[in-house]
Amino acid sequence: MFDYQFFIEVLVGGLLSGVMYSLVAIGFVLIYKTSGVLNFAQGAMLLFAALTFVSLVERGVPFWLGAGVTLVIMVALGVAVERVVLRPLVNQSPMALFMATLGLSYVIEGAAQLLWGTQVHGLDLGIKDIPFEVGGVLISQFDLFAAAIAGTLVTAFALFFRYTRTGLAFRAVADDQFAALAVGLRLSRVWAAVWTAAGVVALVAGLLWGARLGVQFSLSLVVLKALPVLVLGGFDSVAGAIVGGLLIGAIEKLAEVYVGPLLGGGIEAWAAYVVALAFLLLRPSGLFGQKLVERV
Amino acid sequence: MLLSKSLRTAALAAALAIGAALPVYADEQFFPLQSYRVGPYAAGGTGFFGGFIDYLNLVNIRDGGVNGVKLTWEEGETQYEVERGVEVYERLKNHPGVAAWNPLSVGIAYAMIDRITKDKVPLITINHGRTDSTDGRVFPYVFPLLLNPYSETSGIVNYIATREGGTDKLKGKKIVVLYHGSPYGKETIPIYQLLADKYGFSLEQIEVPHPGNEQQSQWLSIRRAKADYVVLRGWGVMNPVALKTAQKVGFPVDHIIGNVWSNSEEDVIPAGDAAKGYVAITTQASGAEYPVLQEIIKTVYGAGKGNLDDKKRIGSVYHNLGIVNGILNVEAIRIAQQKFGKRTLSGDEVRWGFEHLQLDPARVEALGAKGLFHSINVTWDNHEGDGRVTFQQWDGVKWKVVSDWIAPDWASLRPTIEKSAAAYAAEHNIKIRTSDDTAVSE
Numbered sequence: 001m002f003d004y005q006f007f008i009e010v011l012v013g014g015l016l017s018g019v020m021y022s023l024v025a026i027g028f029v030l031i032y033k034t035s036g037v038l039n040f041a042q043g044a045m046l047l048f049a050a051l052t053f054v055s056l057v058e059r060g061v062p063f064w065l066g067a068g069v070t071l072v073i074m075v076a077l078g079v080a081v082e083r084v085v086l087r088p089l090v091n092q093s094p095m096a097l098f099m100a101t102l103g104l105s106y107v108i109e110g111a112a113q114l115l116w117g118t119q120v121h122g123l124d125l126g127i128k129d130i131p132f133e134v135g136g137v138l139i140s141q142f143d144l145f146a147a148a149i150a151g152t153l154v155t156a157f158a159l160f161f162r163y164t165r166t167g168l169a170f171r172a173v174a175d176d177q178f179a180a181l182a183v184g185l186r187l188s189r190v191w192a193a194v195w196t197a198a199g200v201v202a203l204v205a206g207l208l209w210g211a212r213l214g215v216q217f218s219l220s221l222v223v224l225k226a227l228p229v230l231v232l233g234g235f236d237s238v239a240g241a242i243v244g245g246l247l248i249g250a251i252e253k254l255a256e257v258y259v260g261p262l263l264g265g266g267i268e269a270w271a272a273y274v275v276a277l278a279f280l281l282l283r284p285s286g287l288f289g290q291k292l293v294e295r296v
Numbered sequence: 297m298l299l300s301k302s303l304r305t306a307a308l309a310a311a312l313a314i315g316a317a318l319p320v321y322a323d324e325q326f327f328p329l330q331s332y333r334v335g336p337y338a339a340g341g342t343g344f345f346g347g348f349i350d351y352l353n354l355v356n357i358r359d360g361g362v363n364g365v366k367l368t369w370e371e372g373e374t375q376y377e378v379e380r381g382v383e384v385y386e387r388l389k390n391h392p393g394v395a396a397w398n399p400l401s402v403g404i405a406y407a408m409i410d411r412i413t414k415d416k417v418p419l420i421t422i423n424h425g426r427t428d429s430t431d432g433r434v435f436p437y438v439f440p441l442l443l444n445p446y447s448e449t450s451g452i453v454n455y456i457a458t459r460e461g462g463t464d465k466l467k468g469k470k471i472v473v474l475y476h477g478s479p480y481g482k483e484t485i486p487i488y489q490l491l492a493d494k495y496g497f498s499l500e501q502i503e504v505p506h507p508g509n510e511q512q513s514q515w516l517s518i519r520r521a522k523a524d525y526v527v528l529r530g531w532g533v534m535n536p537v538a539l540k541t542a543q544k545v546g547f548p549v550d551h552i553i554g555n556v557w558s559n560s561e562e563d564v565i566p567a568g569d570a571a572k573g574y575v576a577i578t579t580q581a582s583g584a585e586y587p588v589l590q591e592i593i594k595t596v597y598g599a600g601k602g603n604l605d606d607k608k609r610i611g612s613v614y615h616n617l618g619i620v621n622g623i624l625n626v627e628a629i630r631i632a633q634q635k636f637g638k639r640t641l642s643g644d645e646v647r648w649g650f651e652h653l654q655l656d657p658a659r660v661e662a663l664g665a666k667g668l669f670h671s672i673n674v675t676w677d678n679h680e681g682d683g684r685v686t687f688q689q690w691d692g693v694k695w696k697v698v699s700d701w702i703a704p705d706w707a708s709l710r711p712t713i714e715k716s717a718a719a720y721a722a723e724h725n726i727k728i729r730t731s732d733d734t735a736v737s738e
Contacts, residue, residue: 006520013512118338122568129544129570140544212540214566217336218507218533256513266477266503268513
């Protein structure tokens with residue numbers, strides 16, 4: 001007989017995991033939306049932020065001061081990336097920019113280890129991961145906390161994009177770079193702001209993922225979880241990143257539990273990519289992505 | 297003319313300077329080290345190679361080398377990548393006096409087997425590597441010292457039996473093996489099945505895809521299966537995530553038994569409180585209270601030659617594994633010197649030393665390692681050497697030994713090992729050695 005309670009437990013667990021994927025995906029979306037660059041260094045930025053924060057705290061820096069200092073460092077990193085990597089590559093092909101971010105990810109990972117060492121660290125945000133029961137279903141306190149943070153972040157970005165001048169500039173650049181330039185927007189300044197925002201997202205995601213996995217080198221691998229989310233939700237939609245994350249989280253967990261045993265198990269990593277591939281064939285721009293229409 | 301004379305003088309001076317800078321190879325035994333101090337596995341690499349070098353330094357400083365033969369080494373960074381490991385092999389293999397290779401990497405070790413066999417130099421894969429390389433009849437130059445994966449499996453099941461009150465109490469129990477989705481993780485699948493059939497426990501084996509940073513579905517399945525014990529056969533980030541996710545689904549942590557690559561401080565510290573009470577197998581105890589560790593602290597670190605940047609890591613699991621690995625390598629050289637002379641040995645002569653590496657508890661104590669590891673008894677056809685295992689429990693700060701030294705059930709595992717080795721020999725057209733074929737080649 002089908003165990004509905006277990007099904008709901010797997011589904012809820014998957015949705016909450018999906019929120020964590022969305023957090024990473026949002027960092028990609030911000031940069032892609034405004035500059036058309038798929039920033040492969042987002043995972044390395046996440047690692048750098050978490051490692052910097054935890055290293056400061058372990059050296060006796062108070063929690064909030066550590067977060068503030070890390071934030072300043074991430075802002076500096078964002079501005080430096082714009083100056084050193086992006087600006088010299090203006091008008092280069094998207095592939096050249098993608099390769100630049102790929103190289104950048106190695107540089108950031110290496111710099112993180114050079115600065116802070118190779119040891120792994122625990123990260124305690126003060127949120128216990130002890131489950132509580134609702135109708136026989138166990139729900140993780142930590143995952144709920146992460147979902148609340150993600151929700152707050154998305155709301156903040158939505159308000160920022162809609163009601164601030166910088167947010168408006170982001171949207172203008174995202175809509176048409178040449179038109180934005182024509183009306184006097186400074187592209188370099190917008191990109192620096194975008195990379196800074198991506199740095200902030202990296203810090204938030206880094207702290208949450210770091211608390212979950214420990215702060216270690218493999219933290220940068222969480223980008224692999226974001227890629228199918230982006231394909232599903234669309235590369236240029238924050239809402240798409242959220243919905244895509246929820247869908248991918250739920251699908252991979254249900255697939256692992258109910259289909260995995262038929263295929264020998266261990267399918268959740270590639271099951272997400274199967275779904276993404278299918279979506280790519282049916283709807284290349286994703287659920288919420290902007291459809292690209294070009295006159296040939 | 298004057299210029300020409302000056303040039304000749306300068307050239308002569310330069311040649312003399314270069315000559316002075318070149319290393320002298322007389323009476324030196326060389327260890328090429330395929331280390332990994334950066335990259336995703338650097339935490340383990342710095343600990344293991346740090347311990348290995350610390351022990352070599354101790355022998356050099358305290359004893360002037362092994363019977364006057366100085367131990368030397370050179371590191372090549374691999375970042376745990378197979379192609380880099382092979383590149384380091386090709387670069388350093390012609391160095392005079394190579395004693396043995398110690399890559400601490402399954403992938404690099406696999407890629408080296410044909411090469412070291414052709415070059416007649418030992419390959420040491422302490423606690424890891426191909427299980428069937430235990431069979432020295434087929435793998436004369438490969439030594440999975442102390443523990444191969446099958447022995448580890450048997451040791452874990454024997455420990456669970458001890459906790460339950462005997463092997464007869466295993467009947468009806470449910471054991472879940474949570475394994476890393478890689479050839480390493482899958483290697484013990486048939487052996488757990490073999491032991492489940494033998495002892496009558498119910499078995500479920502669940503794969504976690506690499507790297508293992510998401511395990512919600514696997515642990516929900518474990519909870520639904522009502523497992524009595526979970527064996528964690530993990531690697532890297534998979535280990536702390538397993539412990540955290542177990543807490544999330546309410547599975548008792550002291551019923552999770554980690555394998556030999558899930559037993560380090562790096563595996564538990566990131567899990568925080570969720571790791572308190574976790575138990576894992578080991579061949580070498582952690583801690584710095586053993587005489588050999590104290591000597592290293594006093595002699596090597598006291599002389600400013602310690603290899604670990606962070607002295608708090610002295611006595612950690614990987615550091616102690618490196619020290620034990622150093623002891624085994626040095627003793628193999630010492631044993632070989634007794635037969636071939638107190639000089640730089642060839643790789644094949646060191647191989648002979650490993651094939652006679654017999655350290656009983658009394659000899660282990662004399663080496664200052666009583667309690668650090670139990671003993672080893674390598675022979676020409678048993679390259680693992682019947683290492684004993686113990687189990688340690690994480691108390692939130694350090695590991696504490698919670699069992700006696702336990703012997704795996706080698707006799708029942710040997711037929712499976714020989715069958716696999718025979719298949720390898722047939723596939724690679726290898727003549728199976730006999731005890732008459734163990735002499736050192738000229």
